[in-house]
Amino acid sequence: xxxxxxxxxxxxxxxxxxxxxxxxxxxxxxxxxxxxxxxxxxxxxxxxxxxxxxxxxxxxxxxxxxxxxxxxxxxxxxxxxxxxxxxxxxxxxxxxxxxxxxxxxxxxxxxxxxxxxxxxxxxxxxxxxxxxxxxxxxxxxxxxxxxxxxxxxxxxxxxxxxxxxxxxxxxxxxxxxxxxxxxxxxxxxxxxxxxxxxxxxxxxxxxxxxxxxxxxxxxxxxxxxxxxxxxxxxxxxxxxxxxxxxxxxxxxxxxxxxxxxxxxxxxxxxxxxxxxxxxxxxxxx
Amino acid sequence: xxxxxxxxxxxxxxxxxxxxxxxxxxxxxxxxxxxxxxxxxxxxxxxxxxxxxxxxxxxxxxxxxxxxxxxxxxxxxxxxxxxxxxxxxxxxxxxxxxxxxxxxxxxxxxxxxxxxxxxxxxxxxxxxxxxxxxxxxxxxxxxxxxxxxxxxxxxxxxxxxxxxxxxxxxxxxxxxxxxxxxxxxxxxxxxxxxxxxxxxxxxxxxxxxxxxxxxxxxxxxxxxxxxxxxxxxxxxxxxxxxxxxxxxxxxxxxxxxxxxxxxxxxxxxxxxxxxxxxxxxxxxxxxxxxxxxx
Numbered sequence: 138x139x140x141x142x143x144x145x146x147x148x149x150x151x152x153x154x155x156x157x158x159x160x161x162x163x164x165x166x167x168x169x170x171x172x173x174x175x176x177x178x179x180x181x182x183x184x185x186x187x188x189x190x191x192x193x194x195x196x197x198x199x200x201x202x203x204x205x206x207x208x209x210x211x212x213x214x215x216x217x218x219x220x221x222x223x224x225x226x227x228x229x230x231x232x233x234x235x236x237x238x239x240x241x242x243x244x245x246x247x248x249x250x251x252x253x254x255x256x257x258x259x260x261x262x263x264x265x266x267x268x269x270x271x272x273x274x275x276x277x278x279x280x281x282x283x284x285x286x287x288x289x290x291x292x293x294x295x296x297x298x299x300x301x302x303x304x305x306x307x308x309x310x311x312x313x314x315x316x317x318x319x320x321x322x323x324x325x326x327x328x329x330x331x332x333x334x335x336x337x338x339x340x341x342x343x344x345x346x347x348x349x350x351x352x353x354x355x356x357x358x359x360x361x362x363x364x365x366x367x368x369x370x371x372x373x374x375x376x377x378x379x380x381x382x383x384x385x386x387x388x389x390x391x392x393x394x395x396x397x398x399x400x401x402x403x404x405x406x407x408x409x410x411x412x413x414x415x416x417x418x419x420x421x422x
Numbered sequence: 423x424x425x426x427x428x429x430x431x432x433x434x435x436x437x438x439x440x441x442x443x444x445x446x447x448x449x450x451x452x453x454x455x456x457x458x459x460x461x462x463x464x465x466x467x468x469x470x471x472x473x474x475x476x477x478x479x480x481x482x483x484x485x486x487x488x489x490x491x492x493x494x495x496x497x498x499x500x501x502x503x504x505x506x507x508x509x510x511x512x513x514x515x516x517x518x519x520x521x522x523x524x525x526x527x528x529x530x531x532x533x534x535x536x537x538x539x540x541x542x543x544x545x546x547x548x549x550x551x552x553x554x555x556x557x558x559x560x561x562x563x564x565x566x567x568x569x570x571x572x573x574x575x576x577x578x579x580x581x582x583x584x585x586x587x588x589x590x591x592x593x594x595x596x597x598x599x600x601x602x603x604x605x606x607x608x609x610x611x612x613x614x615x616x617x618x619x620x621x622x623x624x625x626x627x628x629x630x631x632x633x634x635x636x637x638x639x640x641x642x643x644x645x646x647x648x649x650x651x652x653x654x655x656x657x658x659x660x661x662x663x664x665x666x667x668x669x670x671x672x673x674x675x676x677x678x679x680x681x682x683x684x685x686x687x688x689x690x691x692x693x694x695x696x697x698x699x700x701x702x703x704x705x706x707x708x709x710x711x712x713x714x715x716x
Contacts, residue, residue, distance in 0.1 A: 158513045169543050169587070170530060172545065173545065231439070232440040238436055245433040255444065259644075262649075264650040268682050273451060289447055295443065295444060353533060353534065371538070375537070379655075390545070393542065397535060400535075
């Protein structure tokens with residue numbers, strides 16, 4: 138306390154006010170997760186009894202064990218979600234690494250408008266383009282395959298990834314390219330052997346943010362372009378259960394928690410990078 | 423580097439894969455949408471040019487009501503995101519122990535699969551078993567169970583609240599970053615002059631985060647206007663159309679009823695609004711940036 142600069146000292150009622158405000162704010166942000174977790178602990182009979190009780194009476198982790206039998210194919214949904222996100226991330230990286238390098242390094246005619254055009258993709262959601270995309274997927278024969286979810290998903294992940302990686306690559310000193318060029322290295326060789334290794338931390342950050350984006354946004358394409366249970370990602374797999382009468386809510390909430398755990402773990406370790414990625418996503422030159 | 427023409431060609435070659443991908447998956451569908459909006463395309467393989475008939479049809483179907491509803495929905499959602507996000511950022515910016523942890527705890531709604539967060543809201547809104555109705559009853563604030571998604575009015579606000587919940591982390595963290603980039607000397611100088619906390623917020627923090635606030639409102643406006651998952655999962659546009667926004671209406675007509683032509687006409691209307699927002703965005707953000715440089 139004593140080492141704090143005077144300006145950062147708060148009176149006791151200010152501290153109380155700040156913590157109360159933060160508590161209220163975090164309650165709003167976390168309430169659905171808290172409630173979802175409580176539901177996953179309650180036995181079914183307690184879930185549907187009134188009056189409402191927030192704390193689970195004789196709560197247990199039973200639902201986390203029984204759900205594997207009562208939600209058939211649950212493993213499959215999680216695996217599908219991870220698979221779709223992984224393939225989408227790889228495709229995005231293949232497309233975005235050279236493009237970001239081009240935008241970061243070479244002054245070619247039309248560079249500004251082209252970058253603007255890429256970013257403008259962010260303004261459309263998949264929902265607006267659903268009809269022609271549906272026809273496109275059908276004529277390519279991709280309906281009811283993994284690709285029906287991956288191919289359109291990738292397009293909407295490209296803009297932010299380009300922007301992020303371009304920003305990172307602009308910080309790599311130009312002298313490195315020029316030195317390689319003087320030594321007679323071809324441009325492609327320079328990209329592969331000089332730029333890629335240096336840009337690797339940036340590429341990894343972009344890969345992670347892209348993966349999280351791909352994992353978070355699985356809904357509308359999967360809902361519309363795929364009707365096969367064996368290809369469904371987790372959100373759609375669970376959505377199918379939510380409409381039914383005999384929903385086993387505690388198990389579904391447990392399933393939801395298992396599904397979101399991978400990204401929750403990622404937040405703890407990577408929040409610094411995520412913040413950088415998120416703030417770069419907004420166009421700010 | 424040598425050879426500017428050569429360089430340009432190399433740069434375009436590097437760009438080509440990403441560019442072709444976007445042309446195929448975004449630009450071509452966009453053109454196709456406009457094209458389809460003038461036809462009577464449906465499930466059958468062939469279709470005819472019908473001129474502006476689809477546009478006349480959608481306005482006969484009271485589409486302007488849907489447009490107005492979409493704007494009200496979007497307006498309140500963006501407004502609440504900005505207000506709550508600013509308050510959240512101010513509190514997380516306070517130099518109190520634990521703020522690093524609080525910042526992490528802000529992120530889950532943004533990062534977790536959107537649909538799963540919405541499922542949890544669906545349970546919370548449930549009248550008989552959900553948390554909101556349950557707690558209100560326990561505290562004696564309402565007499566009986568309130569099924570939030572069963573009535574037009576409450577469903578409208580319930581979907582807004584969920585949309586705000588998903589958008590708030592991004593706004594908060596973005597504004598927090600803007601606040602942390604304000605030079606400390608400013609505060610110290612004001613503090614030496616005896617300026618109070620509220621005064622410093624009004625005269626230093628707020629003016630300095632205005633560019634970030636404007637940028638975020640515009641981005642949030644575009645995202646909110648496009649919002650689909652929340653409404654579709656919670657209400658599917660109901661009860662009796664009270665949460666049917668333009669996107670939901672488009673989806674129901676095009677995918678639900680297989681009327682591709684009429685759906686495309688709706689999608690074109692959405693694109694026109696989005697383009698206007700986008701234009702305004704580049705205008706405003708451009709102005710802020712040149713203003714900063716001057």
